[in-house]
Amino acid sequence: MEDDKIIKAIEHGGEDRDNALKFLFLNEDLRNSVFGILHKYGVQFQDREDIFQDALIAFDRNVQEQKFIGESSISTYIVSISRYIWFNMKKKLSKIELTDNEKTNENTFDDSTPESIYFQNESLIFNKEVKKILWQLLSQLDERCQQALRMWSEGRSMEEIKNALGFKQSQGANNKTFRCRERLRKMIMNNPALVNLLKSRI
């Protein structure tokens, strides 16, 4: 599959997005590139798979939010994100020093690249505490609500949401999605910590 087709499929959402991501996830060349570079940095354990998956999730989001501008190939981009995730993780460990090889590579990593900007923004806006609170709120929504919101945010059509949730008409799915979103909004607004965060960001 060519790069532009993958991008269009992810942007289009729905089943096209799933197929494109599945293609990337099972792509041996891409996996070998990511695993190879992580292996070089001494990532020998389970984190290679975790980092690869995190990189794909970040890539999916970047494409959907128009942050992937296609200056490099998808493969290069994902390898770059993987490296960044690893360096970022190690940087936080003051007691474990980077090796000379990693220091050299870290210096060659350009902080102005789209992926690094993405991660910098990401860490500034949504720290782990905020994410934790959001999870607590999401877990208060029933499974169907979670599914409706997820599918809607993935760009699925109301027809698809209707079928997945077992509604007879698309309007039912539409109403459900709207109500779930309203519930989520209400929960956020009833949470003082999140309201304070929002106010502080204005």
Added chain:
Amino acid sequence: MDDKFEKIEAFIKGKMPPDEMQSFQKKMEADQELAFEVELQRLEWEAMHQLREKDLRNKFKEWNKESAHVKIDSKTDAKNIQLPKTTKIRYLLPRIAAAAVVLLIFGFGGLYLKSSQYSHLALLEKSYTPPVINSGIKGADPQTDNLTKGIIALDINEYSKAIDILKQIPVNNTNYEKAQFLIGHAHFLKAKDNSDSLELDLAIKQFKLVADSGQTHDIVNQAEWYLLMAQLKAEQVDKDFIENLKRIASDKNHNYDSNAKQLLQRMESFWYNWKY
């Protein structure tokens, strides 16, 4: 959904044309209510992203399983290919001579194959893949989180340090079970080969403990599989080992059923069972 809502969404997702983006930003600076609404919608979007992330991680698991089955199926198909029979008598003598040569090659080649491909260490090498434990990249603080620190120490092959760190995780901590499993793995990796019986015994003891008393399906499954890996490394392949291997291979819900099937297939092969 109204126009304002859609505009904010386009702004957040970066789908607004650059000139419109600039004027929208100016509007936000002047209108606090609008700025608040943008931040609120951004947070909602983040919440939905978390749902997508969870779903995608589940899909990764499914795709992993699918791809493993495809590999097994293709091997099974290859096994079923029938070889043609040759019966013509006039070719018999040269074939006997050739067979004698083949037997000689078979004898020496078999010895080589047996030790290089079907020894317990060779089987371990083929069967071992690093376990998957959530390292807490996104959720945990590596400065304070001993699980993450332990995993990092394992990554850089500092096994004793990893064990010390992971042992600090108390019984009432949610990561206790994972830590116990990783301690076993640190002992397993610390042992270079079967001569390091102390480390391997500790690994086996630790994996047995987690496999028997663990609460989490994934961790128990991992402990059961890596117990077999440790026993292979220690050359402790007995009746219990084979029974456990068969049990995992036949359990479709076990995370390592595919790996177990492959190992079992190798252990049932002629070369593994060949006595010389």
